[in-house]
Amino acid sequence: MIFPDRLDQSIARAGNPCVLGIDPHVALLPDEFAVAREPSAPRGERVAAITAFCAELVDLAAGRVPAVKPQSAFFELFGSDGALAWERVIARAHDAGLLVIGDVKRADIASTAAAYAQAHLGGDAHGDARIACDAITVSPFLGADALEPFLDTCRRSGGGVFVLLRTSNPGAVEIQAHGVPPLFERIAATIDALGRELLGACGLSSVGAVVGATNRKEIAGLRNLLPRTPFLMPGYGAQGASSADIAAAFLPGGRGALVNSSRGVAFAFRERSTTTHHWKDAACLALDRMIADVRAAAKAAS
Amino acid sequence: MIFPDRLDQSIARAGNPCVLGIDPHVALLPDEFAVAREPSAPRGERVAAITAFCAELVDLAAGRVPAVKPQSAFFELFGSDGALAWERVIARAHDAGLLVIGDVKRADIASTAAAYAQAHLGGDAHGDARIACDAITVSPFLGADALEPFLDTCRRSGGGVFVLLRTSNPGAVEIQAHGVPPLFERIAATIDALGRELLGACGLSSVGAVVGATNRKEIAGLRNLLPRTPFLMPGYGAQGASSADIAAAFLPGGRGALVNSSRGVAFAFRERSTTTHHWKDAACLALDRMIADVRAAAKAAS
Numbered sequence: 001m002i003f004p005d006r007l008d009q010s011i012a013r014a015g016n017p018c019v020l021g022i023d024p025h026v027a028l029l030p031d032e033f034a035v036a037r038e039p040s041a042p043r044g045e046r047v048a049a050i051t052a053f054c055a056e057l058v059d060l061a062a063g064r065v066p067a068v069k070p071q072s073a074f075f076e077l078f079g080s081d082g083a084l085a086w087e088r089v090i091a092r093a094h095d096a097g098l099l100v101i102g103d104v105k106r107a108d109i110a111s112t113a114a115a116y117a118q119a120h121l122g123g124d125a126h127g128d129a130r131i132a133c134d135a136i137t138v139s140p141f142l143g144a145d146a147l148e149p150f151l152d153t154c155r156r157s158g159g160g161v162f163v164l165l166r167t168s169n170p171g172a173v174e175i176q177a178h179g180v181p182p183l184f185e186r187i188a189a190t191i192d193a194l195g196r197e198l199l200g201a202c203g204l205s206s207v208g209a210v211v212g213a214t215n216r217k218e219i220a221g222l223r224n225l226l227p228r229t230p231f232l233m234p235g236y237g238a239q240g241a242s243s244a245d246i247a248a249a250f251l252p253g254g255r256g257a258l259v260n261s262s263r264g265v266a267f268a269f270r271e272r273s274t275t276t277h278h279w280k281d282a283a284c285l286a287l288d289r290m291i292a293d294v295r296a297a298a299k300a301a302s
Numbered sequence: 303m304i305f306p307d308r309l310d311q312s313i314a315r316a317g318n319p320c321v322l323g324i325d326p327h328v329a330l331l332p333d334e335f336a337v338a339r340e341p342s343a344p345r346g347e348r349v350a351a352i353t354a355f356c357a358e359l360v361d362l363a364a365g366r367v368p369a370v371k372p373q374s375a376f377f378e379l380f381g382s383d384g385a386l387a388w389e390r391v392i393a394r395a396h397d398a399g400l401l402v403i404g405d406v407k408r409a410d411i412a413s414t415a416a417a418y419a420q421a422h423l424g425g426d427a428h429g430d431a432r433i434a435c436d437a438i439t440v441s442p443f444l445g446a447d448a449l450e451p452f453l454d455t456c457r458r459s460g461g462g463v464f465v466l467l468r469t470s471n472p473g474a475v476e477i478q479a480h481g482v483p484p485l486f487e488r489i490a491a492t493i494d495a496l497g498r499e500l501l502g503a504c505g506l507s508s509v510g511a512v513v514g515a516t517n518r519k520e521i522a523g524l525r526n527l528l529p530r531t532p533f534l535m536p537g538y539g540a541q542g543a544s545s546a547d548i549a550a551a552f553l554p555g556g557r558g559a560l561v562n563s564s565r566g567v568a569f570a571f572r573e574r575s576t577t578t579h580h581w582k583d584a585a586c587l588a589l590d591r592m593i594a595d596v597r598a599a600a601k602a603a604s
Contacts (some may be wrong), residue, residue, distance in 0.1 A: 025413055051326040073410055073417035079433065082421075083385035104407050107441060108375055109471040112326055115375035119384075131381065141443040142468060164443060171445030178488055179481020184412060186480055248555030 004200035004208075004230060005137050008255065010066035010099050016295045017254070019101065019232070020061040020287060021262025022070040022089065024050045026077075028267045029278035047081040050074070054089040057266055060283055061145030062096035064291065067134070069101040069260055070234075087131040093121050094130045101232065101258075102133035105164065109146045117153035121161075135160035137210055137232070144190045151194060151207065160206040160230070163191050165218050165222065168212025168235030184218070188225045197228055211249065213241030213259065222249035228295060231257040237290065238263025242299035254298030305437050305462030306502035306510075306532060310557065318597045319556070321403065321534070322363040322589060323564025324372040324391065326352045328379075330569045332581035338507055349383040350375070351382070356391040359477070359568055362400055362585055364398035366593065369436070371403040371534075380573040389433040396432045403534065403560075404435035407466065411448045419455035423463075437462035443490045444556050446496065453496060453509065462508040462532070467494050467524065470514025470537030484558035490527045497531055506532050506558060513551065515543030515561065520548035539566025539592065545599035556600030563592050 001009075011017045026037040035041050036049040036152050054070070061068050070089055075082035093100045106116040123132025136159045138150055154215070166176055166184050176184045188209070195205030205228045211219060213235035223231070231249045235241040235257050249257035268286035269279035303311075313319045328339040331351070337343050338351040356372070363370050372391055375385035395402045401427045408418040425434025440452055452463050468478055468486050478486045490511070496508030507530045514520060515537035525533070533551045537543040538561050551559035570588035571581035 023414065025417070026331045027413075071406075071410075071414055073414045073421065076421040079389055079421075080382045080386035084382035084492050087381055105441075106375075107407050108373075109469065111329075112325065112373055115327070115373075115379050119375065119378040119381075139407075139441055139443050141441050141477055142469050142471060143476050143478075145471055145473030146469075167411065167444050167448075169444060169447055171447030174445050174488070174492075175443055175485065176445075178485050183480050183485065186476070192478075218375065 002092045002158045002198070002200050003154070003206045004204035006099060006134065007066065007160070007201040007230060008204060010198070011255065014064065014066045014109055016065060016286070017258050017298055018065040018291050018294050019067045019069050019258050019260040020057060020065055020265055021103070021234070021260050022054050022057050022068050023262040023266065024053055024074045025263070026050070028270065029053055029262065030269060043078055046086050047078045049086050050078070051085040054085070055092055055282060057283070058089065058096055058098065060280065060287060061093070061098055064287060065098070067101055067258065068093050068128055069103050069262070071262065072102065072104045078288045090133060091128070091130045098135040101162065102136040105137050107139035107142050107146060109142055110149065113146055114149035114153065117150045121153050121157050121159035123157070132157065133159065135162060135208065137162045137164060139164050140187045140190065144194065147190070149192060151198065154198060154206045160208060162208040162210045162230070162232040163187070165191065165209040165210050166215045166218055166239070168214040168239050172212070178283035184222070185225065188222060191229055192226055199228060204228055208232055210234065213246045214239055214262045216241070216245040219246065220245050223249055226252070232260065233257060234260045236294070237261040243293045246294070247301050250298050250301035254301055260293045265290065304460045304500070304549055305456070305508045306506035307504050308401060308436065309462070309532060310502070310504040310506060311553050313557065316366065318591050319369060319560050319600055320367040320589070320596050321369045321371050321543050321560050321562040322359060322367055322567055323405070323562050324356050324370050325564040325568065327565070328352070328376075328378045330572065331355055332567065332571060345380055347381050348385050348558070349380045352436070353381070353387040353390055356387070357394055359400055359585070360391065360395045360400065362582065362589060363400055366589060367400070367405055369401035369508065369560065369603045371405050371564070372377045373564065374406045376405065392435065392590050393430070393432040393569055401436040403464065404438040407439050407441055409441035409444050409448060411444055411453065413572055414452035415448055416455065419452045420428060422453050423452075423459050423461035425459070434459065435461065437464060437510065438601060439464045441466050442492065446492045449492075449496060453500065455509045456500060462510060464510040464512045464532070464534040465489070467493065467511040468513050468517045468520055470516045470541050470543070476516070484545065485526070487527065490524060495527055501530060506530055510534055512536065515548045516541055518543070518547040521548065525551055535559055536562045538596070539563040545595045548596070549599045549603050552600050552603035561596045567592065
């Protein structure tokens with residue numbers, strides 16, 4: 001079963017389209033994982049703490065949401081130990097029945113792009129398919145020919161990509177909306193064209209798009225341009241977007257859009273309004289709130 | 303000493319601005335490293351062969367060129383074993399007196415971008431500064447605010463970045479030349495503005511640009527827009543560009559541009575015109591030819 005069908009099924013099973021982002025930012029970790037931020041501690045010990053924290057997040061997500069989205073940067077920070085932790089977190093998520101969207105934002109050309117695709121979607125260089133991501137984020141800045149090797153790998157592996165289209169940060173507009181028509185419309189046309197050749201039985205494509213929930217005014221227009229494209233939407237929660245902002249992203253039946261929250265859940269214990277003290281209770285409460293909120297928005301869009 | 307000054311000094315010492323790209327593409331490796339392409343071999347053995355091949359390339363580059371440019375994708379393909387090999391190759395290059403430009407093409411926002419910067423330029427999460435790159439390639443697709451965390455790390459670590467501006471592949475033009483004025487001019491203005499705050503004593507900036515040698519018609523215009531920006535130029539050799547194509551990139555004195563060849567050197571033994579048989583002899587000859595050719599172009603520009 002290819003990625004959009006697995007995704008559609010996982011969303012239906014969970015009853016919501018939420019993604020828990022796994023960003024083990026060492027400065028924000030709960031105190032019980034404080035060794036991770038000790039520069040003087042052996043790298044292996046620091047990474048063991050990070051792995052333990054991520055495992056707790058995976059366990060929190062399991063059965064509640066369809067997918068998790070680990071962020072590569074926080075693992076790369078610890079070199080080969082971090083890479084091993086990345087593999088372990090992915091394997092644990094898969095064992096827990098979660099889809100894994102690797103937030104790697106990779107891009108390159110020709111056989112180098114193919115190597116990135118194989119590294120993160122292929123899995124067989126590792127000898128263990130459990131540590132391949134179900135989908136990854138990729139950048140369109142090098143052009144459609146640089147996306148092709150990723151799509152070739154998707155065809156073989158059944159994986160998916162989410163192409164960066166409109167990211168959630170304020171400065172993105174300078175680049176992504178440059179020109180007339182804005183660059184993002186041109187990229188959307190490429191995503192639509194490439195995606196038509198990788199449709200699942202559910203009618204959605206293996207070629208998705210990253211559309212920041214903070215770009216409220218553009219979301220309905222992008223959904224019009226991209227009727228078959230799964231949207232991955234960062235920016236909910238910590239970055240300020242609400243469920244009202246994302247409503248236009250859903251297809252009939254509340255399908256076709258994934259809403260991500262990373263720090264708003266994992267580090268909810270750092271917020272003043274939190275009435276509970278243990279980080280995991282705070283995260284659990286924040287995730288349950290998000291699920292109820294996003295589910296309502298998806299239903300309203302039906 | 304910050305990156306542009308180290309670079310300027312290394313170029314002067316080597317007497318040429320050539321970079322040897324380290325792309326351990328398993329399908330192309332010489333037969334003595336064939337275990338690297340055996341899916342059934344243990345991952346550790348495959349990676350040991352890759353590491354040995356890269357070590358030979360580092361030894362070939364040492365004393366001949368100012369820098370090497372390892373390509374992350376081919377290491378990521380092997381997970382944590384690959385990440386360990388990446389660290390070893392970087393350390394070996396540093397021990398050999400070479401600068402290391404990590405071709406990682408990373409991009410993200412805020413503290414995630416900071417984690418990438420720290421991972422690849424900072425080195426201290428690893429407890430070993432030898433395995434930090436001297437500079438890395440980064441993508442501008444997320445906007446200037448997403449580049450800032452990389453520059454913050456450059457300020458602290460003395461490292462540099464090469465921002466993707468005009469890549470060497472045919473499809474890049476759709477995105478990078480979109481709009482009027484073309485997007486790449488807008489990105490060039492950002493690179494110039496950000497770079498002015500990170501100038502070395504040599505007058506060049508820590509903020510460089512990737513300008514494919516295949517974009518011959520645009521190079522002189524970009525050099526005009528970017529008088530203080532080191533150019534990293536892929537596309538020479540295997541991708542078809544010649545020394546005539548790159549001449550306009552050099553500043554007076556033949557300074558300010560680095561010319562990279564990866565496969566044209568490392569895999570020269572695969573070319574029909576090669577009269578020598580051992581891969582390393584073929585690579586050595588190809589590198590010496592490139593150095594003579596590029597040195598002449600840089601001198602002609604003086």
